[in-house]
Amino acid sequence: MKQTAIVWFRNDLRLHDHEPLVRAIADGYQILPVFIWEDRWQHQSPNGFLRMGFHRRRFLSESVHDLKRGLTKLNSNLMYVSGSPVRVLTDLISQYRVSALYFYRSPLHEEQADEQALIDSLGSTLSICRFWGQSLIHPNDLPVPPDQLPDQYTAFRELVLGKVPIRQMEEMPSTIPTIDTPYWGFIPESRTAARTRLTGGMTAACHRVDDWVWRGDYLKSYKETRNGLTGMDYSSKFSPWMALGCLSARQIEFTISRYEKERGENDSTRWMRYELLWRDFFFFMAMKHQTRLFRLTGLKGRPVKPDLNPELLTSWVTGNTGIPLIDSAMRELAATGYMSNRMRQVTASFLVHDLKQDWRAGAEWFEAQLIDYDACSNYGNWQYIAGVGNDPRPDRVFNVMKQAREYDGKGEFVFKWIPEARHLEGSMIHDPASWKLIPNYPPPVVVIAE
Numbered sequence: 001m002k003q004t005a006i007v008w009f010r011n012d013l014r015l016h017d018h019e020p021l022v023r024a025i026a027d028g029y030q031i032l033p034v035f036i037w038e039d040r041w042q043h044q045s046p047n048g049f050l051r052m053g054f055h056r057r058r059f060l061s062e063s064v065h066d067l068k069r070g071l072t073k074l075n076s077n078l079m080y081v082s083g084s085p086v087r088v089l090t091d092l093i094s095q096y097r098v099s100a101l102y103f104y105r106s107p108l109h110e111e112q113a114d115e116q117a118l119i120d121s122l123g124s125t126l127s128i129c130r131f132w133g134q135s136l137i138h139p140n141d142l143p144v145p146p147d148q149l150p151d152q153y154t155a156f157r158e159l160v161l162g163k164v165p166i167r168q169m170e171e172m173p174s175t176i177p178t179i180d181t182p183y184w185g186f187i188p189e190s191r192t193a194a195r196t197r198l199t200g201g202m203t204a205a206c207h208r209v210d211d212w213v214w215r216g217d218y219l220k221s222y223k224e225t226r227n228g229l230t231g232m233d234y235s236s237k238f239s240p241w242m243a244l245g246c247l248s249a250r251q252i253e254f255t256i257s258r259y260e261k262e263r264g265e266n267d268s269t270r271w272m273r274y275e276l277l278w279r280d281f282f283f284f285m286a287m288k289h290q291t292r293l294f295r296l297t298g299l300k301g302r303p304v305k306p307d308l309n310p311e312l313l314t315s316w317v318t319g320n321t322g323i324p325l326i327d328s329a330m331r332e333l334a335a336t337g338y339m340s341n342r343m344r345q346v347t348a349s350f351l352v353h354d355l356k357q358d359w360r361a362g363a364e365w366f367e368a369q370l371i372d373y374d375a376c377s378n379y380g381n382w383q384y385i386a387g388v389g390n391d392p393r394p395d396r397v398f399n400v401m402k403q404a405r406e407y408d409g410k411g412e413f414v415f416k417w418i419p420e421a422r423h424l425e426g427s428m429i430h431d432p433a434s435w436k437l438i439p440n441y442p443p444p445v446v447v448i449a450e
């Protein structure tokens with residue numbers, strides 16, 4: 001009889017381009033696919049937010065269901081267990097006499113601690129095979145080791161763009177030899193009344209790529225539309241699926257290359273590639289700086305002294321600062337689990353530079369809410385805006401009024417999320433003198449510069 005290997009699915013909830021799965025099959029094992037709903041996701045963050053709010057739970061649960069359906073089509077299944085990864089895997093390894101464990105590695109210290117604990121306790125009795133797969137560029141292909149990478153994005157991009165080959169994607173297996181067991185565990189449904197059309201899982205992810213890149217041809221003009229605030233198509237919305245690995249970064253990269261061959265290269269296709277490199281950049285910065293990613297003083301170790309005002313923080317979190325552009329974005333986040341990149345920058349800058357609060361409280365709220373939450377990109381971007389991370393400029397402040405006029409000149413975005421303001425004429429919505437005309441709307445919590 002064949003020996004058994006566990007393939008542990010973490011942030012890689014897909015069946016295409018999945019190296020641990022392909023390698024475990026090629027190495028001749030029968031497979032036990034496992035997903036662990038981790039205890040720590042139910043914990044609270046230091047500022048008292050749930051680490052995984054209901055939008056994220058919903059999107060993750062849909063993605064796990066979709067993975068199970070995909071595995072079933074390949075004559076396999078998915079074992080679903082909740083608990084701490086080390087305990088769950090140790091139990092399964094003993095219960096099913098497992099000889100090998102295959103999984104993708106994480107750049108983050110908490111997850112790495114789990115990996116190390118598994119190696120320490122089980123490494124002498126079973127074979128542990130780890131792979132890198134979250135980033136577009138494989139860490140071993142970098143021209144220098146991650147801890148010697150430059151701390152500025154432009155220098156990083158110059159070092160790698162067009163110089164580092166992207167590895168080929170893995171084929172999806174046509175069938176998966178799987179252990180015979182009657183017990184696979186029950187994946188809970190997670191239903192929410194989210195006002196978003198994004199559904200978790202690799203199936204929906206592939207449809208989104210088809211719809212956005214090919215059918216809608218939105219990639220063609222991405223550079224011009226990417227700063228939009230309303231609608232589905234101003235940007236790709238690939239991030240939630242990439243965060244859970246329902247889409248691999250290589251899949252996007254190869255789609256862009258194919259698009260360029262078939263429909264032509266332009267500034268927009270190049271820009272999309274730059275964005276994928278931003279994602280890689282923050283991934284490698286997390287690898288390089290480890291726990292500094294979560295420290296108040298950031299990667300730079302820059303001393304900062306935020307005010308601690310729970311009322312101001314609550315006004316920001318609940319979308320009640322009295323500043324329509326900010327409140328609209330925060331209400332969108334709470335209602336959908338998504339916010340545009342432009343508004344992430346503006347709301348983050350507002351919390352840190354106008355309200356003078358601790359950037360980590362904002363990052364934790366985003367962590368709870370964003371369906372595309374990714375620790376490297378989230379904490380990396382927050383540090384960047386707070387001036388303690390990778391931004392060469394120390395204080396990047398977004399002027400809220402200027403941003404409002406530039407990106408929501410007619411008030412379309414604000415009217416969507418603060419419908420009680422609709423009686424105001426378009427551009428009046430960004431005139432502070434008219435805000436008191438909005439029924440039941442709070443006065444501004446700070447005076448903001450014009």
Ligand SMILES: Cc1cc2nc3c(=O)[nH]c(=O)nc-3n(C[C@H](O)[C@H](O)[C@H](O)COP(=O)(O)OP(=O)(O)OC[C@H]3O[C@@H](n4cnc5c(N)ncnc54)[C@H](O)[C@@H]3O)c2cc1C
Pocket residue numbers: 226235236237238239240242243272275276278279280282339340341342344345348366370372373374375377378379381382385
């Ligand atoms: C304060 C703050 C917090 C953020 N938190 C996250 C997060 O938790 N998870 C996350 O994926 N992104 C995060 N971002 C980056 C960015 O806002 C999102 O990746 C983007 O809005 C996702 O929408 P999209 O897929 O339509 O992006 P598109 O504009 O279509 O970009 C395509 C892809 O490029 C990558 N990308 C684009 N911009 C960035 C960026 N600035 N940093 C890293 N990757 C980028 C994403 O993978 C994205 O899916 C954050 C940005 C800020 C300012």
